[in-house]
Amino acid sequence: LLTNHDRKFFSNTQLILTTTDVAGDIGADIGIDIVNVYNVFDKASSQKMQTVLRNCGESPQSINELIDRLVRFLSIEGIRGRLQILNPDIVIQESQRIVSHYEDFYNVKFGSRLKLNLYMHLSLMIERMMTSKRNTTSIDRATLTPPEQEFFSLSSGIFQSVEQKFNIKVQDYEIALLYQLLKDFIFG
Structure with missing residues (x-):
């Protein structure tokens, strides 16, 4: 007491x-x-x-910055033991940039829980793409709905700098997974 x-x-x-x-x-x-x-x-x-x-x-801005810092910290701690070759600080920074692009384009603000999941998913995806030599089957983009086509097109641009920085090619399969994670938040 x-x-x-x-x-x-x-x-x-x-x-x-x-x-x-x-x-x-x-x-x-x-x-x-x-x-x-x-x-x-x-x-x-x-x-x-x-x-x-x-x-x-x-201010609301400083509160949001604090929450974003907490999410970043928890993301880094969450993936630190899972990453084998990438620096968690660097890959989380890239993941934050990617998520921010989606938020800006779709004019949405993702919640902290979703951001944490996305940061971890994207970070592990980047390392997986670096260490895996297998190529997944491409998706026939002509069969996609207009919102899916827009998402794929946007994602191709968003991932360009990550592809160059880490010498990877983000597969359509990975973009399709990301779309499934985000569709309810950006179109819902």
Whole structure:
């Protein structure tokens, strides 16, 4: 239990971000919201954190930047052990750039959970394409719907710099997987 001295220690604290769940109702005992950083992807926890930060005078832009940094950090930590040859910091940066292009083109803002999934998917995809010599069957783009054709065309442009940087060719199969991941968010 907290003593009076401990309460004074937290007197100027508005929010505690943790990496573990805090047992009991310590936050309520000291009148401070406690959010597990991994729960930032949950709507209720994210809104709680955003409300506290707004009430402390933070701008929506700085709050979004903080959330983006948390997503980047968690993405890097999530793939660090899975990547065999690529630097997680560099490949996540490329993944962020790719996701940002999709957001800009389709005029959408993906949620933190989707971004985390995309960063990890794209990072592992890039390494997979570098280490795999097999070529998948191309998709007959003439059979695609207009939104699918647009997505494939856009993706070809978005992936150009990654293809050059990592000396890979992003296969149609990979773009089709990405389309399946994103279609409800960009067309829904």
